[in-house]
Amino acid sequence: MGKITGFLEIERVDRDYLPVEERLKNYNEFTIPLGEKGTRDQAARCMDCGVPYCHNGCPVNNQIPDWNDLVYKGEWLKALKNLHSTNNFPEFTGRICPAPCEASCTLNIPDTPVNIKSIECAIVDKGWEEGWITPQVNPNKTGRKVAVIGSGPAGMACAQQLARAGHDVHLYEKAHQIGGLMRYGIPNFKLDKTVIDRRVGQMVAEGVTLHTGVHVGHDVTIAQLSEQYDAIAMAGGAEKPRDLPIPGRAFDGIHFAMEFLGQQNRRVTGESLDNIKPILATGKHVVVIGGGDTGSDCIGTSNRHGAASVTQIEIMPMPPEKENKALTWPNWPLKLRTSSSHEEGVTRDFAVATVSFSGENGQVTALNCARADEKFQAIPGTEFSLKADLVLLAMGFVGPVQDGMIKEAGVDLDKRGNVLADVLQYKTTKEKIFSCGDMRRGQSLVVWAIREGRQCARSIDLYLMGKTDLPR
Numbered sequence: 340m341g342k343i344t345g346f347l348e349i350e351r352v353d354r355d356y357l358p359v360e361e362r363l364k365n366y367n368e369f370t371i372p373l374g375e376k377g378t379r380d381q382a383a384r385c386m387d388c389g390v391p392y393c394h395n396g397c398p399v400n401n402q403i404p405d406w407n408d409l410v411y412k413g414e415w416l417k418a419l420k421n422l423h424s425t426n427n428f429p430e431f432t433g434r435i436c437p438a439p440c441e442a443s444c445t446l447n448i449p450d451t452p453v454n455i456k457s458i459e460c461a462i463v464d465k466g467w468e469e470g471w472i473t474p475q476v477n478p479n480k481t482g483r484k485v486a487v488i489g490s491g492p493a494g495m496a497c498a499q500q501l502a503r504a505g506h507d508v509h510l511y512e513k514a515h516q517i518g519g520l521m522r523y524g525i526p527n528f529k530l531d532k533t534v535i536d537r538r539v540g541q542m543v544a545e546g547v548t549l550h551t552g553v554h555v556g557h558d559v560t561i562a563q564l565s566e567q568y569d570a571i572a573m574a575g576g577a578e579k580p581r582d583l584p585i586p587g588r589a590f591d592g593i594h595f596a597m598e599f600l601g602q603q604n605r606r607v608t609g610e611s612l613d614n615i616k617p618i619l620a621t622g623k624h625v626v627v628i629g630g631g632d633t634g635s636d637c638i639g640t641s642n643r644h645g646a647a648s649v650t651q652i653e654i655m656p657m658p659p660e661k662e663n664k665a666l667t668w669p670n671w672p673l674k675l676r677t678s679s680s681h682e683e684g685v686t687r688d689f690a691v692a693t694v695s696f697s698g699e700n701g702q703v704t705a706l707n708c709a710r711a712d713e714k715f716q717a718i719p720g721t722e723f724s725l726k727a728d729l730v731l732l733a734m735g736f737v738g739p740v741q742d743g744m745i746k747e748a749g750v751d752l753d754k755r756g757n758v759l760a761d762v763l764q765y766k767t768t769k770e771k772i773f774s775c776g777d778m779r780r781g782q783s784l785v786v787w788a789i790r791e792g793r794q795c796a797r798s799i800d801l802y803l804m805g806k807t808d809l810p811r
């Protein structure tokens with residue numbers, strides 16, 4: 340523990356954002372780093388409380404008090420090494436993790452948790468700036484070949500760990516570029532794609548072979564891969580979106596969030612959009628259905644397009660603005676969350692059930708809604724309508740797409756339709772096939788995907804070699 344009285348003397352100060360009018364002009368990241376001194380001051384607030392609840396709250400079990408102490412002492416390189424020992428990609432989580440660690444921090448009891456996420460980001464960003472992050476090539480090759488299918492954070496972490504264990508790793512991805520939902524879902528203003536490219540470069544230098552534009556189950560079969568590889572990791576995510584099959588759903592102008600967000604991310608990075616009908620919010624009244632991260636990203640993107648208005652509706656009642664700490668801490672609390680995209684302009688409404696869509700000449704014009712009761716049913720007599728030229732369905736994902744790879748592999752599924760595998764072995768019910776990330780656990784977070792990818796790699800290494808040095 341660096342400064343014993345740090346938490347008493349230093350106020351919590353978080354990273355600032357560029358002003359709204361400035362950041363809406365483009366799709367660039369807009370977070371302003373705390374700087375070296377600011378970060379050290381914030382790290383000095385860590386009390387090293389003995390029982391590090393933050394460490395347990397973090398899904399990759401980052402050793403937070405240790406690197407806070409190292410940052411406070413100015414030992415940034417050691418802090419980076421420590422951080423990388425538990426997290427392959429701290430620059431992703433340092434930007435987009437909801438930071439359950441901060442909810443668990445003892446200083447969150449008085450609402451002033453240590454700025455763990457900002458410190459994490461500062462450590463790894465400095466590592467890249469200083470040139471400290473280089474490929475870790477294992478010269479001792481095992482001669483074993485592994486196919487990892489899906490290049491989201493789970494597939495990336497799994498592939499990187501396996502390559503570092505000396506295996507010949509081949510990463511298959513149906514999209515044109517690596518990154519999964521971090522590439523095509525999460526907008527550039529939250530995660531610049533050059534941040535992913537940099538890591539992909541490191542992985543390639545470490546020996547991972549990329550096969551982009553290859554849809555397993557369509558372009559190549561699982562049976563073919565089984566013949567070529569000693570083990571297979573399926574990390575294809577939970578891509579099937581939840582639909583809203585109500586009257587009027589077929590009108591033009593009603594889209595799944597990912598159709599809208601994926602297009603925009605491709606537009607920003609100059610990927611070809613040939614033969615794809617553009618979905619633009621420019622000058623439109625936009626209604627986003629669904630109150631989570633995906634909904635927020637639709638709001639931020641719509642405002643950057645120049646929407647006439649943006650409204651977000653959620654079927655759940657409005658959560659409390661502040662949690663009851665005695666009941667929730669150190670767990671993740673249910674409370675009203677206002678994202679940077681919300682701050683950029685949106686009307687939010689809760690406990691709203693969408694009953695039908697209205698339209699003219701095949702194009703959506705309005706949502707017909709009602710207040711929702713506690714069973715999410717429309718309450719008679721509370722009907723109202725919302726003008727809408729563009730409706731974005733951001734109601735989450737029901738699970739992985741089963742047609743193609745999963746059906747072909749013939750693996751068992753759990754009750755929710757995810758690939759069945761436990762969190763010790765990550766082994767499916769088919770020999771040599773493993774699974775991790777959203778494909779196994781259902782829609783989740785980047786940090787959970789990284790954890791599962793790392794642990795799955797360890798299990799595969801053990802399966803192939805009979806022993807493993809990879810960490811869990």
Ligand SMILES: Cc1cc2nc3c(=O)[nH]c(=O)nc-3n(C[C@H](O)[C@H](O)[C@H](O)COP(=O)(O)OP(=O)(O)OC[C@H]3O[C@@H](n4cnc5c(N)ncnc54)[C@H](O)[C@@H]3O)c2cc1C
Binds near residue numbers: 436520600778786
């Ligand atoms: C819009 C949006 C915003 C989000 N924001 C956040 C956030 O701010 N913070 C956060 O922590 N989490 C966020 N999430 C959740 C997070 O992105 C996911 O939990 C995470 O990416 C899951 O990682 P994964 O590797 O398991 O799967 P994915 O990221 O979904 O990657 C799976 C990959 O597998 C590929 N694939 C699938 N099937 C095949 C096949 N048969 N052959 C070849 N390739 C295949 C897919 O193309 C995809 O690239 C967000 C999700 C969305 C949709």
Ligand code: SF4
Binds near residue numbers: 399403432437
């Ligand atoms: S990965 Fe997420 S939970 Fe873990 S330390 Fe970083 S911000 Fe916190």
